[in-house]
Structures are given as C-alpha cells and as structure tokens.
Amino acid sequence: MSRILLVGCGNMGGAMLTGWLAGGRAASEFTVVDPFLAEAPAGVTLLREIPAGDPFDVVLLGFKPQQFAEASVPVGAAVGPGTIVLSILAGVDLATLRGRFPQAGAMVRVMPNLAAAMGKSPIGLFGDGDGAARAAVNALMAPLGTAEWLAGEELMDVVTALAGSGPAFVYRLIDALAQGAAALGLPRDQADRLALGMVEGAGALAAASPLGPGELADRVASPGGTTRAGLDVLDADGRLARLMADTLRAARDRGAEMAAEARAKS
Numbered sequence: 321m322s323r324i325l326l327v328g329c330g331n332m333g334g335a336m337l338t339g340w341l342a343g344g345r346a347a348s349e350f351t352v353v354d355p356f357l358a359e360a361p362a363g364v365t366l367l368r369e370i371p372a373g374d375p376f377d378v379v380l381l382g383f384k385p386q387q388f389a390e391a392s393v394p395v396g397a398a399v400g401p402g403t404i405v406l407s408i409l410a411g412v413d414l415a416t417l418r419g420r421f422p423q424a425g426a427m428v429r430v431m432p433n434l435a436a437a438m439g440k441s442p443i444g445l446f447g448d449g450d451g452a453a454r455a456a457v458n459a460l461m462a463p464l465g466t467a468e469w470l471a472g473e474e475l476m477d478v479v480t481a482l483a484g485s486g487p488a489f490v491y492r493l494i495d496a497l498a499q500g501a502a503a504l505g506l507p508r509d510q511a512d513r514l515a516l517g518m519v520e521g522a523g524a525l526a527a528a529s530p531l532g533p534g535e536l537a538d539r540v541a542s543p544g545g546t547t548r549a550g551l552d553v554l555d556a557d558g559r560l561a562r563l564m565a566d567t568l569r570a571a572r573d574r575g576a577e578m579a580a581e582a583r584a585k586s
C-alpha cells in the first residue's frame with residue numbers, strides 16, 4: 321500500500337489512473353490534485369491544492385509542460401527524500417525537473433500513451449535513483465504496459481514521438497485508409513469499420529507473431545498480386561519511410577524546443 325499523488329489528471333494522468341485501478345491497486349492509495357477535474361474515480365481523493373502533511377511515496381506530474389514553471393512550485397511540499405517523482409511531461413528534461421525537486425529520492429521521466437488505461441502502453445523510462453527506486457518504478461508501470469529504460473536522455477524525445485505521439489499518427493493512417501477506400505466507392509461508415517478492424521487484427525497478429533513486420537508484409541503479398549501493387553506505391557523512392565522519418569523528426573524536435581522553453585522559464 322503506497323501513497324500516490326497525481327498532480328494534474330487529464331487525458332494521460334487519467335489513463336494511468338484507470339490502468340492502475342484496473343490492474344488491482346486500491347483507489348485509497350491515490351490522491352489527485354487538479355484544479356479543474358470535475359470528479360475522480362470512486363475512492364480516489366480529489367483535492368484542489370497540494371495537501372499539507374507527510375511526503376507521498378510517489379508523485380506523478382501530469383500537467384502540461386508549458387505549466388511546469390508555475391504548477392511545479394507547490395508540489396515540493398509533497399516531496400521528501402523517500403519520494404519517487406515521476407514526470408510524464410513531454411520534453412522537460414531531468415536537470416530541470418531535479419532543479420525543482422532536489423530533495424526527491426528519485427526523479428524519473430516516464431513516457432506512456434493513452435493505451436495505459438488498457439494496460440497496453442509502451443513506456444519509456446529515464447531517470448536517476450538507485451536500484452530499489454528503479455524496481456519500484458518497474459512494479460508501478462507493470463499494469464500499464466511494457467516499460468523500457470532508455471540508455472540516454474536524448475532518446476526520450478524520440479520515444480515521445482514514437483510511443484507517446486504515435487497513436488495519433490496511427491489514427492491518421494486509419495482515417496486515410498478509410499478515406500481512400502471511400503474514394504474508391506465503399507460507403508464511408510463501412511470503410512471506417514473495415515479499416516479499424518483490419519488495423520486491430522494486423523496489430524494483434526504482429527504482436528503474437530515471431531516474424532518481423534517486413535516478413536509479415538511479404539507473407540501478405542502474393543507475387544504479382546494486389547498487395548505487391550499497393551506496396552510498390554508505398555515503397556517508391558522510400559516514400560512512406562521518408563514520410564514517417566519526417567513525422568517523427570518534427571515531433572522529436574518539438575520535444576527539444578519544449579525542454580528549452582521549460583528551462584528558460586524555471
């Protein structure tokens with residue numbers, strides 16, 4: 321039984337809370353501080369300000385990176401030498417976070433996505449703290465998905481682009497597939513259903529298969545068949561690969577900009 325404080329519980333903090341509760345953690349372990357959240361799940365304490373009293377075991381920063389300079393100030397009262405501070409803020413770097421919470425036992429950046437609510441999020445981790453703190457973070461992340469510690473902090477912005485922002489890129493792809501099918505005459509609602517079902521099945525199959533995505537694509541493509549004709553369009557001049565590389569680079573670079581903005585303000 322831990323005392324866990326969520327500071328800011330919107331889309332992402334809320335998804336993590338849902339994942340923790342679904343994974344069997346007791347609601348009474350959680351306190352949420354959020355000035356605007358209408359209600360918290362049953363049994364979770366919802367406050368408008370950081371409470372006085374003993375430091376928490378875990379504090380999760382769940383507000384927007386642009387709010388860091390102001391919103392992080394009162395949080396210090398909830399942090400002591402035994403506290404693990406987790407930050408899901410895109411961009412904001414470890415040194416800036418540490419500068420605000422020098423007393424924390426461990427400071428760890430966490431990059432999940434909204435599938436944490438279903439225990440299906442990839443999670444990038446980078447931080448300081450000893451082996452015990454790392455083990456505690458691993459245990460905390462387990463019900464939310466698959467966590468991986470990163471070798472260097474510069475990789476955090478890449479993981480933010482891939483794992484954090486990635487679902488939005490996939491949703492655009494699903495939409496574009498459905499749009500393409502609709503343009504070829506399939507009724508739009510049917511195209512939406514089939515595109516989504518196809519992506520769900522393809523993802524599940526890839527996750528369960530020992531084969532990599534390249535080999536799986538080749539298994540779908542009969543020589544001289546329909547799939548090869550489509551793949552030839554995606555692959556021409558490395559079109560899709562370049563588009564994805566440009567997309568991820570833009571998202572990664574924005575993370576670095578947001579880090580600089582937070583550094584300058586704090």
Ligand SMILES: NC(=O)C1=CN([C@@H]2O[C@H](COP(=O)(O)OP(=O)(O)OC[C@H]3O[C@@H](n4cnc5c(N)ncnc54)[C@H](O)[C@@H]3O)[C@@H](O)[C@H]2O)C=CC1
Binds near residue numbers: 327331332333353
């Ligand atoms: N939305 C996503 O898919 C992901 C978001 N993130 C990160 O999660 C963080 C939150 O993003 P979202 O949940 O999308 O935003 P959001 O706007 O849904 O949630 C932010 C929450 O912070 C609250 N808040 C505002 N001022 C506050 C204050 N002074 N103290 C405490 N709480 C305050 C708001 O009421 C809101 O509930 C960001 O730092 C973002 O970089 C990370 C990975 C994925």
Ligand SMILES: O=C(O)[C@@H]1CCC=N1
Binds near residue numbers: 410480484485
């Ligand atoms: O768009 C953002 O900045 C956040 C971080 C990753 C997903 N959403």
